[in-house]
Amino acid sequence: MDKHNNEFWRDIPPIANVFKPDALPEVYLQDAAIDDERYYVPFSDTVSSRPLWISPSQNSWCDILMAKGAGLVNRHYHPHQVFGYTISGKWGYLEHDWVATKGDFIYETPGEGHTLVAYEHEEPMRVFFIVKGPLIWLDENGETTGYFDVHDYIDLCRKHYNKVGLGSDMIDKLFR
């Protein structure tokens, strides 16, 4: 017996014209939260980021944020929204009571400042984030000390991918 006999949609033809004339191709990345650490760009001393999708025109990106142990992304403010989905590990913000573990979803409203921490856990922290930049770095008094936006992210990613031998072409392929 055909092992796919329950896939009732097998005879449906795909759409003939998939893309509008000015549409860009989709992005398909195998194993987004990959174990290979070369794919993770150091973002702070203890937290790194695998870029999945980068939009310079929207100042936005998607990534897997990863920490192998206790981790910190220092305090910052978001003028725009952030979505997060926890794949593994344990993490949260010093400013909130909740602690996220596998399967937990987070939405951060525009206008929030926070300090991201990864807890020690048997699994690394791996969180899928959709970030709209910039991050505004804050000092302990809440004063602005700098910013990080998609252009800083691209630069960081390109340099790291060149350094580890993956090549910055891999970053360019994520642009949409």
Ligand SMILES: [Fe+2]
């Ligand atoms: Fe943040």
